[in-house]
Amino acid sequence: MERLGELERNFMEEDSIVGLNLEDIKMKLEKEITFSTEFIIKFIDNNMGGVYVLKSEKAWSTQNVIRKWVDLMLPLVLRGSQRGLLIWDSASTHRAKDMKNFLAKRRVDQVMIPAGMTAYLQTLDIAINKPFKDYLRLEINDYIENRMSRNKNNNFVKPNLQEVVSWVRNAWGKVIDSCVAKALKAGYLDKTSPFEASYIAKHDRFGPMIQKELESNEILAGIQGLDLEENDDIPEDDDLIVFE
Template sequence: MFAVMTLRFVCLSIGGVYVLESEKAWSTQNVIRKWVDLMLPLVLRGSQRGLLIWDSASTHRAKDMKNFLAERRVDQVMIPAGMTAYLQTLDIAINKPFKDYLRLEINDYIENRMSRNKNNNFVKPNLQEVVSWVRNAWGKVTDSCVAKALKAGYLDKTSPFQASYIAKHDRLGPVILKELESNEILAGIQGLDLEENDDIPEDDDLIVFE
């Protein structure tokens, strides 16, 4: 697939990998909109809604972006400033190993395949080469790595809050845990059927032992 859009925005597919390119290499609204339309249909089914957890960049907070996502049944959760290391699942446990694997691919290219031109200057790799680095690096990110990331970001509800990174926050961890415990107690109380335990008839005589 190849498409040219406004502002010299380009989207193409190489070896099964979609490449989104903008003139200034920024994550613009055009890039995000194209990514949403490419990726989310692969995971959303029927009446399911999507959820994007990302930082509060101006591009994400823009009214046009909010309307665009709402039309596609996609909700947003904005991560507060300074909390990415605790709440952004990708940054917590996926991006680091992916970048490490990508660095190995780049080093291998530099050491074994990088060529020089007639002026003895290094020739930049072509797009196909770069895509192969990304594909190979992502292929080494295992399912267990993703599962750990979901636990660390508190997105796996089968795991306790204590297993998340936010639980380790000196100030917020105890506050959130206390709130969760309070909600559990309240839910338990609301779930009790007190009428079933009220088995004493109102007209029974009450005997008091002193």
């Protein structure tokens, strides 16, 4: 399964990290690398060692970043007449009128995950982001403990971009395909898997409600699919005998 993505990096203004202990540095480095639903971490044939990098003025997914990502991941020239689909949370950036117009022009539809439901419906959060971030944390810890350098003032020097990219590449390389497949099932995006295999099915309130709705739709579809024409089982030439 092709796994596409991007790292959004917001470097610190100073060349060194002053007045922080190792634990503070670890936390700061983790916060400096930001991730979002639409930004998983791998892109093919890129000059940063297999990781596509976008820099942003802010440490979150701005509209400008998302637009670049959409044009990269869902290009019209490759989709032809097919429409694209984004399933993401209801962040203000996603709900903005400008973003809706931008996606509409590119024939990309949106499915907004309601607030409070990302833990059940946001596929990345369910089964991919957790192991990825755990692996990334190991990369950061290894760098700080074994390779982080100091400047002439004995302050820690921030890692260069290539170093950060190597963390992402190594961490993402440990996320196996079966983990991605599990995420699709858990997010109810794998049409070969039953609803019962999804996380939302385990929700105390919505699980039974959705299950009931699905069963009702299946029954209705079955009825509509029957070929029931009047007198279909009565030959035209038969004589009817009525018993009173």
